[in-house]
Amino acid sequence: MTQTSLLFVTGNKNKFSEAQSILKHVGINIKQHSHRPTEIQSKSLHNIARHSCVQALQEVNQALFVEDAGMFIYHYNGFPGPYSSYVLHTISNPGILKLMEGVKDRTAVFRSVIAYGEPGQEITLFEGRTLGSISRRLRGTHWGFDPIFIPQEGDGSTYAEMPIEMKNRVSHRAKSMAKFANWMLERDGGST
Amino acid sequence: MTQTSLLFVTGNKNKFSEAQSILKHVGINIKQHSHRPTEIQSKSLHNIARHSCVQALQEVNQALFVEDAGMFIYHYNGFPGPYSSYVLHTISNPGILKLMEGVKDRTAVFRSVIAYGEPGQEITLFEGRTLGSISRRLRGTHWGFDPIFIPQEGDGSTYAEMPIEMKNRVSHRAKSMAKFANWMLERDGGST
Numbered sequence: 234m235t236q237t238s239l240l241f242v243t244g245n246k247n248k249f250s251e252a253q254s255i256l257k258h259v260g261i262n263i264k265q266h267s268h269r270p271t272e273i274q275s276k277s278l279h280n281i282a283r284h285s286c287v288q289a290l291q292e293v294n295q296a297l298f299v300e301d302a303g304m305f306i307y308h309y310n311g312f313p314g315p316y317s318s319y320v321l322h323t324i325s326n327p328g329i330l331k332l333m334e335g336v337k338d339r340t341a342v343f344r345s346v347i348a349y350g351e352p353g354q355e356i357t358l359f360e361g362r363t364l365g366s367i368s369r370r371l372r373g374t375h376w377g378f379d380p381i382f383i384p385q386e387g388d389g390s391t392y393a394e395m396p397i398e399m400k401n402r403v404s405h406r407a408k409s410m411a412k413f414a415n416w417m418l419e420r421d422g423g424s425t
Numbered sequence: 426m427t428q429t430s431l432l433f434v435t436g437n438k439n440k441f442s443e444a445q446s447i448l449k450h451v452g453i454n455i456k457q458h459s460h461r462p463t464e465i466q467s468k469s470l471h472n473i474a475r476h477s478c479v480q481a482l483q484e485v486n487q488a489l490f491v492e493d494a495g496m497f498i499y500h501y502n503g504f505p506g507p508y509s510s511y512v513l514h515t516i517s518n519p520g521i522l523k524l525m526e527g528v529k530d531r532t533a534v535f536r537s538v539i540a541y542g543e544p545g546q547e548i549t550l551f552e553g554r555t556l557g558s559i560s561r562r563l564r565g566t567h568w569g570f571d572p573i574f575i576p577q578e579g580d581g582s583t584y585a586e587m588p589i590e591m592k593n594r595v596s597h598r599a600k601s602m603a604k605f606a607n608w609m610l611e612r613d614g615g616s617t
Contacts, residue, residue, distance in 0.1 A: 312515030
């Protein structure tokens with residue numbers, strides 16, 4: 234299997250650690266590049282990831298990928314969506330639980346979009362989605378919205394209650410990374 | 426008094442109408458240019474406005490200004506702040522009121538930042554701030570957060586309950602526009 238090493242441009246250690254753990258199983262080694270490019274305001278994770286990837290390429294000028302993720306609550310028209318990080322730093326999980334009081338439809342989808350680019354090439358996007366629901370209280374301690382998101386494919390645990398190996402099988406990020414990895418491996422297989 | 430006409434780049438009709446009404450008193454005529462430049466994600470209205478102004482200048486190549494505004498709730502670390510528009514389209518005013526249930530400190534500040542630019546010149550920024558508090562229920566009908574924001578300088582009415590002439594005396598936007606107008610008039614006075 235080809236040993237590939239490429240840059241994951243992210244300022245988020247947890248994100249990097251998840252990606253590293255998922256990708257090493259398929260022989261893809263990644264390095265963290267901590268500089269975070271300026272993100273644009275958009276309702277589309279695709280646009281945000283694409284724009285960040287283009288920005289990062291201009292600075293780093295080598296093969297790299299970025300990832301943008303968000304949790305979209307159906308009842309609230311997709312809130313907090315692309316602004317998940319900002320919402321975590323302001324109203325945070327208690328704020329989300331408060332907003333969900335008395336709301337019957339607790340459905341949410343977690344989405345991850347990876348944008349991969351090489352200098353002078355088109356950007357390629359990979360998306361992973363995991364459907365689930367918002368818990369009624371904080372369960373487990375982990376980063377982000379993990380303590381309040383219950384993926385449908387799991388055993389009723391929140392992301393935060395799952396062993397990381399289980400989260401890395403069902404999560405939105407696991408899915409986008411798997412698509413990305415397959416594409417990389419097929420491409421490298423075809424070109425060698 | 427110099428008759429000046431310049432472009433206000435905004436997709437928001439209400440914003441344009443307020444700006445027009447405030448600025449016409451000092452002899453500044455503005456035209457709306459509806460194209461909305463891509464906004465960046467930032468906690469700083471200054472950065473967002475500056476970036477939008479630079480983008481708009483690249484496209485339009487004539488004297489213009491943009492404005493970015495946001496309502497910052499103290500208890501929630503400034504939420505929704507620069508993402509006010511997105512929050513209005515998702516959890517909206519009822520969501521904000523829900524978040525404020527049981528919260529003692531209902532203080533919020535409304536901020537408006539104008540970025541003015543001419544081709545080849547430095548961008549100039551003007552800020553207006555109005556301190557106030559979040560009401561306990563929706564009061565009045567108007568756009569944005571107007572039905573839930575009670576400015577301290579008023580008579581206890583929300584922005585939405587005030588006649589527009591009163592809002593245009595106490596509002597964050599009235600203040601940023603006044604600073605902008607004074608600067609324009611002094612500059613033009615000095616150069617003729």
